[in-house]
Amino acid sequence: GAGVSQSPSNKVTEKGKDVELRCDPISGHTALYWYRQSLGQGLEFLIYFQGNSAPDKSGLPSDRFSAERTGGSVSTLTIQRTQQEDSAVYLCASSPAPPGETQYFGPGTRLLVL
Amino acid sequence: SQQGEEDPQALSIQEGENATMNCSYKTSINNLQWYRQNSGRGLVHLILIRSNEREKHSGRLRVTLDTSKKSSSLLITASRAADTASYFCATATTSGTYKYIFGTGTRLKVLA
Numbered sequence: 001g002a003g004v005s006q007s008p009s010n011k012v013t014e015k016g017k018d019v020e021l022r023c024d025p026i027s028g029h030t031a032l033y034w035y036r037q038s039l040g041q042g043l044e045f046l047i048y049f050q051g052n053s054a055p056d057k058s059g060l061p062s063d064r065f066s067a068e069r070t071g072g073s074v075s076t077l078t079i080q081r082t083q084q085e086d087s088a089v090y091l092c093a094s095s096p097a098p099p100g101e102t103q104y105f106g107p108g109t110r111l112l113v114l
Numbered sequence: 115s116q117q118g119e120e121d122p123q124a125l126s127i128q129e130g131e132n133a134t135m136n137c138s139y140k141t142s143i144n145n146l147q148w149y150r151q152n153s154g155r156g157l158v159h160l161i162l163i164r165s166n167e168r169e170k171h172s173g174r175l176r177v178t179l180d181t182s183k184k185s186s187s188l189l190i191t192a193s194r195a196a197d198t199a200s201y202f203c204a205t206a207t208t209s210g211t212y213k214y215i216f217g218t219g220t221r222l223k224v225l226a
Binding site: 061 | 147149155156157158159162200204215217218219
């Protein structure tokens with residue numbers, strides 16, 4: 001079946017603009033994760049959705065970052081008033097029940113803030 | 115150091131040699147996973163080892179887990195140029211939430 005997809009693949013924006021990044025998880029996967037990876041670095045956890053439970057937002061770096069997951073499927077990560085330090089690859093992953101199992105990653109969105 | 119810290123940060127070997135990379139973590143875990151990343155984009159799952167397991171094999175991969183030392187190792191035998199990538203360990207904690215903590219990664223280069 002289809003894997004995790006993300007759009008856009010690349011996004012260039014100007015400082016101060018808002019951006020929306022989209023993630024389509026694998027159908028039936030209840031868990032969805034967002035990560036951020038700066039150049040040459042490891043993955044930084046941002047937010048985690050599990051079914052209908054309240055998301056774990058403990059990794060969001062500031063209140064400019066928010067995410068939602070509609071209908072338990074598609075997720076959108078929104079960054080408001082982007083800053084240059086927001087430039088990174090944003091990776092989405094989904095995982096089937098039970099939680100804590102293998103994650104399946106999308107190809108990522110490369111964000112560049114000028 | 116961070117949870118899930120890999121060692122070494124970079125490794126360069128000749129094709130056919132074995133590559134070993136290590137991961138250390140801090141808190142109690144449910145399982146530990148290894149992932150590979152090519153060209154800085156999506157990660158691919160390699161192997162999962164549970165906290166009650168000590169060793170696991172998958173093809174040319176061998177993973178060990180020592181929960182007393184809070185460490186894991188990934189061995190790639192008979193390496194190939196195609197194994198060139200970054201390798202990350204990820205720990206799934208037992209703290210009630212199932213977020214994963216990824217290490218900083220080992221950049222492996224296999225020379226043909």
